[in-house]
Amino acid sequence: METKCLLPFHLFLLLLSLPLSKPDLSADHSALLTLRSAVLGRTLLWNTSLPTPCSWTGVSCEQNRVTVLRLPGFALTGEIPLGIFSNLTELRTLSLRLNALSGKLPQDLANCKSLRNLYLQGNLFSGEIPDFLFGLKDLVRLNLGENNFTGEISTGFGNFIRLRTLFLEDNSLSGSLPDLKLEKLEQFNVSNNLLNGSIPDRFKGFGISSFGGTSLCGKPLPGCDGVPRSIVVPSRPNGGGEGKRKKLSGGAIAGIVIGSIMGLLLILMILMFLCRKKSSSKSRSIDIASVKQQEMEIQVGKPIVEVENGGGYSVAAAAAAAMVGNGKGGDLNSGDGKKLVFFGKASRVFDLEDLLRASAEVLGKGTFGTAYKAVLEMGTVVAVKRLKDVTISEREFREKIETVGAMDHENLVPLRAYYYSGDEKLLVYDYMSMGSLSALLHGNRGAGRTPLNWEIRSGIALGAARGIEYLHSQGPNVSHGNIKSSNILLTQSYDARVSDFGLARLVGPPSTPNRVAGYRAPEVTDPGKVSQKADVYSFGVLLLELLTGKAPTHALLNEEGVDLPRWVQSIVREEWTSEVFDLELLRYQNVEEEMVQLLQLGIDCAAQYPDNRPSMSEVTRRIDELCRSSLREDSQPEPHNDASDDMSS
Missing domain, CATH: 1.10.510.10 (Transferase(Phosphotransferase) domain 1)
Structure with missing residues (x-):
């Protein structure tokens, strides 16, 4: 009698153990097809004849479940319907970034409790960031940037105790920035939002770029002194009319106009004088000051593009400027009998004189010296590297550089020639017009x-x-x-x-x-x-x-x-x-x-x-x-x- 009573109970437990509603790979398969149909992905060329979706582009599986879905930049549009993520419950990584998905985040995303990486940046998602998202407590990377999210930044973000990346930039989030105790956070960005107020201590260690385009204040931004940072309020010692901009008098305006005209005339006279001087000078004359200025600009880190094609000076000018800067004086034509030394079968269609007359453009300043593009009068283009900090003797230099010149391989830039003197060491290479990697x-x-x-x-x-x-x-x-x-x-x-x-x-x-x-x-x-x-x-x-x-x-x-x-x-x-x-x-x-x-x-x-x-x-x-x-x-x-x-x- 006791056995008969236990049978229904055992049967009940057996029924409970059956996966009646638990999603499996077939449910994942169906959910992915529904997603493709809903978001009009023209590049989701999945081969649906395959028995499983695990070999589809952007899909990865483990233990017969879809765990990774990466579809970045696949021209997906429209809204994600409910019912998809309630099946894809084993997702650990979801990347739908750089598409055109819109609407609110689907609520069943809350079912993906194993989610660790969520990348939704670069879409058109809107509305407030939903509270159900804060139930995904295992998130490590979260990127919601470049969308249309509104509302305030919820304190619910503090639930992400494992979070290392939080990107919310380029949205329309408003209000203050809450003090989130995210101890493991390594990357953070809320720039270009409608945020205001002071920056909490937890986030003061991040760079200015993390908060740009907001009305936040405090380290690393200027202090919260109550003055808008984009407005400069002039001091008014008399106290009257505070907050208004002081207007210039008529006499001051006239003086500025006259001074500007006189300055312009002076500049024109200087330019005419320089042009006349240039036309009467010899082709070998040099403007050491201008070359020195260009080299100084490169040394202080100005972008190379600002000095390229700007000087039209010669290789001799570059070397002379360097010697002046080093306090050595002299030039490359000092009568020491030095010549260009060519390697192997390198073409000898030019000599040192041709090289010194060549117009030069700065290519860049590297570890071993400055490189120039030199255009010779006959049209040949070469690259010239002027070495710095060479401390070895001429004999040792010649031995080592000849070893370099002897190296011949199709994936090396061939060294064609070199010049050595007490003050100057030049190397001549083939010019690579496509530049560097x-x-x-x-x-x-x-x-x-x-x-x-x-x-x-x-x-x-x-x-x-x-x-x-x-x-x-x-x-x-x-x-x-x-x-x-x-x-x-x-x-x-x-x-x-x-x-x-x-x-x-x-x-x-x-x-x-x-x-x-x-x-x-x-x-x-x-x-x-x-x-x-x-x-x-x-x-x-x-x-x-x-x-x-x-x-x-x-x-x-x-x-x-x-x-x-x-x-x-x-x-x-x-x-x-x-x-x-x-x-x-x-x-x-x-x-x-x-x-x-x-x-x-x-x-x-x-x-x-x-x-x-x-x-x-x-x-x-x-x-x-x-x-x-x-x-x-x-x-x-x-x-x-x-x-x-x-x-x-």
Whole structure:
């Protein structure tokens, strides 16, 4: 009798244990299809004939559940309907950034209790930030920037005890900034909102850029003195009319006008005098003061673009200005009989006289000296590097520079000639019209820029690796010593050429601090003694720069106080690897595996201990395999047209 009574109870427990309403992969599959249908994603070319969605673009699974959904920049539009996230309950990472999604955040997002990374920036979401979001207490990264959110910043953000990133910039949030006790917060931005009041102590350690475009006050912004920061109130000793701007009298205005006219006439007279003087002078005359001023502008860190193409001065003028600045005097035509010394089969269509008469433009100031673009009278264009801090004897210099000149590889910038005198040392190279990798990556990120695709970037990586591998093959003690993106020059077809090789052993310690220390291996203490494994470290940083689009001196890295390798490793550890890549690379969905492998190679090269780094020959082999693999894939972005979308379903 007792057994019969227990049977219904056991049956009841069995029924409770059945997954009657628990979502599984089939529910995830259905939810993803509903999402695609609702947001009109023209580039979601998912192959629905596959048994599971785990191989679809942007979808990752673990233990038979969808855990990652990344759809950045997929032209998604419209509102996200309810019912999707109530099925995708095992999501850990959700990235819908850089689309055109609108409306309010769907309430069933609250069901994704395992969510750690939520990236919704760059959309059109509106309304107040909903309270249900604050129930996702495991969030580590939250980015709601560049939307249309309104209302105040809730104290509910304080629930995110694990939060490290909070971006709310470029919305219409109003009110004050609450004092949120987010102890682990590393990245924070509320700029370009309608916020006011004082900045709480918790956030005073972040930079000014985190609060720009608001009416907040207090460190790091100006103090809360009750005076609007955009208005300057003049002191009024008599007290009358306070708050009004003092008007100028008629006499003062007349004086300003007359003074301006006289000043303009004086400037015109000076210009006419200079033009007449220039036309009567010889072609070899130089304006030392103007050249010295341009070199000073570069030394104090003004952008190179401000001085390029501006002087039209000669190489002789550049050298003379440097000697005047050093208090040495003299010039390159001092009658010492010195000549340009050419290497190998280098063309000898010009001599020292031709070089000194060439018009010169400053290309940049580097670790070893200043580089110029020199246009000779016969039309030949070369690059001239004027070395600084050369302390070795002429004999030792000649021995070392001849070793450099003898190096011949298609991925090296060939050294054509050199000049040595007591006051001046010049190196003559082939001119690379496309400039450096640094300028290509970071020079122009605005409208009209042509994105650097995976094929170009991987090709540059392979070419640079081959050039450095060749250098290392010349002997166990032969290294580059100064690998960085500004020393990787490019041809018209984006082929990489390594420059400045061998110069680290020619010059003394830099007179100014190394502005690109982010490339230097931890064990390097003497810039003149850099091992091959230290070169590998620098090349690893270069690979990470290629993939992330961030230089080692990027402002974000400086704010966090970490170098580029550690920043990349922290992101990979947080399982949001795709977020590390440059936005320009995320369009190429078919080469994600190769991108991740190259990222891992960069991390391997930048290992802290030299013995854990691969050799350059191994690095070259791995990059070559990646490039060959990606050639077998279609590396172009998926087509944005309705026809292709219809075919996928």
